[in-house]
Amino acid sequence: MSKATSTRIKVGIGGWTYEPWRDNFYPKGLAHAKELNHASRQVSAIEINGTYYSTFKPETFRKWRDDTPDDFMFSMKASRFTTNRKVLATAGESIQRFIDSGVAELGDKLGPIVWQFMPTKQFDAEDFEAFLELLPKKEGSRVLRHVMDVRHESFITPTYRALAKKHKVSTVFTDADKFPSFEEPEGDVAYARLMMADASLATGYAPKALDTWAARAQGWTTTPKARDVFVYFINGAKERAPAAAGALLQRLGWAPPAADAAMAAAADKPKPAAKKAPPKKKAP
Numbered sequence: 001m002s003k004a005t006s007t008r009i010k011v012g013i014g015g016w017t018y019e020p021w022r023d024n025f026y027p028k029g030l031a032h033a034k035e036l037n038h039a040s041r042q043v044s045a046i047e048i049n050g051t052y053y054s055t056f057k058p059e060t061f062r063k064w065r066d067d068t069p070d071d072f073m074f075s076m077k078a079s080r081f082t083t084n085r086k087v088l089a090t091a092g093e094s095i096q097r098f099i100d101s102g103v104a105e106l107g108d109k110l111g112p113i114v115w116q117f118m119p120t121k122q123f124d125a126e127d128f129e130a131f132l133e134l135l136p137k138k139e140g141s142r143v144l145r146h147v148m149d150v151r152h153e154s155f156i157t158p159t160y161r162a163l164a165k166k167h168k169v170s171t172v173f174t175d176a177d178k179f180p181s182f183e184e185p186e187g188d189v190a191y192a193r194l195m196m197a198d199a200s201l202a203t204g205y206a207p208k209a210l211d212t213w214a215a216r217a218q219g220w221t222t223t224p225k226a227r228d229v230f231v232y233f234i235n236g237a238k239e240r241a242p243a244a245a246g247a248l249l250q251r252l253g254w255a256p257p258a259a260d261a262a263m264a265a266a267a268d269k270p271k272p273a274a275k276k277a278p279p280k281k282k283a284p
Helices: 003-007 032-039 058-065 092-099 103-109 125-134 157-165 205-219 238-251 256-268
Strands: 009-014 045-048 072-075 110-116 144-151 189-194 228-233
Touching: 009 205, 009 238, 045 103, 045 228, 058 103, 072 228, 092 103, 103 110, 110 189, 125 157, 144 189, 189 205, 205 228, 205 238, 228 238
Parallel strands: 009 045, 009 228, 045 072, 072 110, 110 144, 189 228
Antiparallel strands: none
């Protein structure tokens, strides 16, 4: 796989604060304040869950940005107050409040924004289009990419698909049995949330399954067109998510930033000059 293809694929986990990850994914005794720094050097992206439940300040987004490697990416869930409502067309004020909270402070590390809907939220074409029209295309000079996480089977229709295409939003793909999904990721961004990890497997998914996901992720970068790909191991046996992400990244040829830096330093380090052999002593 080419480096250009691999850099279009980001693989990660949901959040970074999770008790079962301590003393296994995180080094024993690691301060909680340093968990993001560590996690962001083991995976290439993280989906922020906290923004779904709480409002954060601009300085918090800046801190997250500065604590992660240069090529790292954050996806984030939009506030639940934007989507958990009977009439989506009334969400304008909540949407703007979320965008104004400082999400653009992530800079180049800002990935897609995920708009998660309740499993009971059914598709109403008129109301849903009104919601899509409320989503800002930009925040300042930064283009915003929107992903719909729709969880009711009524969305799996040509009408919804046409609306998503018209408004240039993507739709979450999932392998979960409990949520409906199109057969492949839809939209300008391929966004997969893999939720069927098995706690009995060290990497959550069997090796052959991970091989398959690696091949599919590579295919999504070019089909149906060139696009970025985000794959997150979410839910299921969440304690296995970091290992699953790491195993998939390994198959995609990704190396942790620390490893890259060490390799570069070793390559740049001048080789010691060969020692000259001492002159031979003349025979007496």
